[in-house]
Amino acid sequence: MAKVTFNELAINNLNDFVYGHAPKKIKFDNGMVIGGGTVYPEVNFTLPPMQVNKNTISKAYKQYKEMTEGVCQRAMELQVPGLVIEIELVPDMTFNPEWGIETTKIVKEVMNEYQDKNGLKSLLRITPVDVREGNDLEHMWRGKHWDLVMDTFKGCAENGADLLSIESVGGKNLHDDGVMFCDVAKTVFSLGIVAARDMEKLWENIVKIAEETNIIPAGDTACAFANTSMVLAVRGMIPTVFSAIDRVMCAVRTMIANEQGAIGPDKDCGYEGPYIKAITGTPISMEGKSAAVAHNSFCGNIAAAVADLWSNEAVENKRLLGGMTPEICTEMLVYDCRLMNQFTASGNNLLMRDMLVESDSRLDAHAYIMKPSVVLNIAKEIIKGKTHLERTKIAAKAAVQEIRKGFENGSLELNERELNYLNMIDSQLESIPDNEEEFIADMIENNTTEKFDPKKYDIA
Amino acid sequence: MDREILNELTVALQKGDAIKTQKFVKIALKKGYEPEQILTEGLVSSMNTIAEKFKKKQIFVPDLLLATRAMNAGIFILKPKLKKQLFSPIGKVLIGTIEGDLHDIGKNLVKVFLERAGFEVIDLGNDVPVNYFIEAIKKFKPQILGLSASLTTTMYGMRDVIKALEKEGLRENLLIVVGGVPITESFATGIGADIYDMDGTKVADKAKEKLKCSNF
Incomplete structure (x- = not known):
């Protein structure tokens, strides 16, 4: 598929920017339409504490079968209009692609059974683990690690996956350092150059696999990037303004999947999703309050404002009073979606969206940059950039300006510490040279370490 | 002056x-x-x-x-x-993330807090196989071993490391600290770890305290 560059917003009007509706809705053979007006639950579950190896893999398969049965049963009882199940394969299931493929088959078989016997419409998203890390990584785009990831994608695509996603990690180590020091230049380099180049190669190949197998290349997420910042900010370790600006920069990176041909819905944990939707028009999956089973955030309501799928992130299989955790999460998501869809049916979806927005946006900078009006303002600036680096810098600068404006007009509360960091980030941004080659040379000289070898990205 | x-x-x-x-x-x-x-x-x-x-x-x-x-x-x-060496580390810590686990920012933060507390920290990185931990302990002879895991499917790898240490006769003079998102106090105790705290920033203080009370 030819590369696309998004130079215009797909959504220009705030009234068109709402949950359930995406300009580029996706229709499936079973009748589900993502982005066509209905928000569906996307349930994600994982194994309880256990090791996965050749001695235990059959137990893991049994767990997945039981979890899927429980989720489908509960979804059927609650009369959902449609359901998405996501399996984020555990690392061993990508290191051993045959295990990931077998898991895909098992889960899909249960889903098909419920569809055939009970009319439960469902779709399966498979997310292999990006295992391209570690001391023995030869290169990001060739060698053993790359082959494992691609073999897993291909095998899962051929054996029941409807949607393909990944939480890709190109540039992550560098970004981790950037976050720990709130080092803006390093963060910009990791996202706008290193991660951007990796996303191009990675998604070009994922899209090819999806096309060959006639399934959907859905999208990526900045989980390894801005979610690290977000969680550290929630724990008070870094400023929330940094996590907010990082999130907006990550939108440029995640959108590269769409430039390469991904058509959504992107991955649930990509809180940059609203930017992807505004610019590309593709539907998005989001998570928020119902993902508190996996991690905390300060944006649990606002995350739903423009979501097309509503997810729980991931829950480990455990018994609680209400049943097994995947079933409980299903129920929580179903009720969230039912309420949002009812507001839509009654013509009040914009009211619902605004309540979701207003209940969070004032209290946290990361929540604030997810406000639909703010997203449109910033997205409008991002698309003016000609390169990924330029777009990343524009994203950061526009986020700084919007956050400052929000504080000054009383729409966002920030304390002095946060404001100091906002000023510091702003001045760091000013010091990044406009010349891309000069910037790359400087960054490589000062950041080539055991953890980041530019040669593995063909940069140098 | x-x-x-x-x-x-x-x-x-x-x-x-x-x-x-x-x-x-x-x-x-x-x-x-x-x-x-x-x-x-x-x-x-x-x-x-x-x-x-x-x-x-x-x-x-x-x-x-x-x-x-x-x-x-x-x-x-x-x-x-300086006329004399004023700083000598209060102890040596070997730290790493369990095999199969590629998450390491939590471990990196704990490393910072340990160094700040005066420990010398040797970082083995992430995705560390059991035998690497064993070899590194033989080589560096730390007083403390830090194990990190962020997945429900890798957390039992900590138990494997501890068992291997016992088998090699290396467990006795070693304090073991474990941590990571899915780790709980009861899990830590259950696998025989000595130190755990849900809050990574508190691990250094706990390690300091435990080391003071031990004879190694």
Whole structure:
């Protein structure tokens, strides 16, 4: 598929920017339409504490079968209009692609059974683990690690996956350092150059696999990037303004999947999703309050404002009073979606969206940059950039300006510490040279370490 | 002797400005301050203030890291001039993430806090096989081993490391600290770990305390 560059917003009007509706809705053979007006639950579950190896893999398969049965049963009882199940394969299931493929088959078989016997419409998203890390990584785009990831994608695509996603990690180590020091230049380099180049190669190949197998290349997420910042900010370790600006920069990176041909819905944990939707028009999956089973955030309501799928992130299989955790999460998501869809049916979806927005946006900078009006303002600036680096810098600068404006007009509360960091980030941004080659040379000289070898990205 | 230069040094360090910290250390030396005085009254006392502020959540991790970097830059100038080695690590820690687990930012943060507390930390990185831990323990002879896991499917790898240590006769003189998102107190106790805290920032203090009470 030819590369696309998004130079215009797909959504220009705030009234068109709402949950359930995406300009580029996706229709499936079973009748589900993502982005066509209905928000569906996307349930994600994982194994309880256990090791996965050749001695235990059959137990893991049994767990997945039981979890899927429980989720489908509960979804059927609650009369959902449609359901998405996501399996984020555990690392061993990508290191051993045959295990990931077998898991895909098992889960899909249960889903098909419920569809055939009970009319439960469902779709399966498979997310292999990006295992391209570690001391023995030869290169990001060739060698053993790359082959494992691609073999897993291909095998899962051929054996029941409807949607393909990944939480890709190109540039992550560098970004981790950037976050720990709130080092803006390093963060910009990791996202706008290193991660951007990796996303191009990675998604070009994922899209090819999806096309060959006639399934959907859905999208990526900045989980390894801005979610690290977000969680550290929630724990008070870094400023929330940094996590907010990082999130907006990550939108440029995640959108590269769409430039390469991904058509959504992107991955649930990509809180940059609203930017992807505004610019590309593709539907998005989001998570928020119902993902508190996996991690905390300060944006649990606002995350739903423009979501097309509503997810729980991931829950480990455990018994609680209400049943097994995947079933409980299903129920929580179903009720969230039912309420949002009812507001839509009654013509009040914009009211619902605004309540979701207003209940969070004032209290946290990361929540604030997810406000639909703010997203449109910033997205409008991002698309003016000609390169990924330029777009990343524009994203950061526009986020700084919007956050400052929000504080000054009383729409966002920030304390002095946060404001100091906002000023510091702003001045760091000013010091990044406009010349891309000069910037790359400087960054490589000062950041080539055991953890980041530019040669593995063909940069140098 | 006026203390103005030490005050300026304090401000530079607390701002995390390594270049100015070095500059003021050099000026202080020229003005005739003893290197030991610059170290204790300029660098160390400022760093202690920073650490206190961090504990009280008055500053962020980057502030702590930048101040640490500035302190080390100052020490770099002072080191050749110090009459005796004032700093010796309070203990040696070997740290790593369990095999199959590629998450390491939590482990990296704990490493920072351990170093800040005065430990020498040897970081084996992530995705570390059991035999690497064993070989590294034989080689580096640490008093503390830190194990990190962020997945429900890798957390039992910690138990495997502990069992292998027992088998090799290496467990006895070693404190084991475990941590990571899915780890709980009861899990830590159950696999035979010595130290656990849900809050990574508290691990260094606990390790210090436990090490004091042990004989190794």
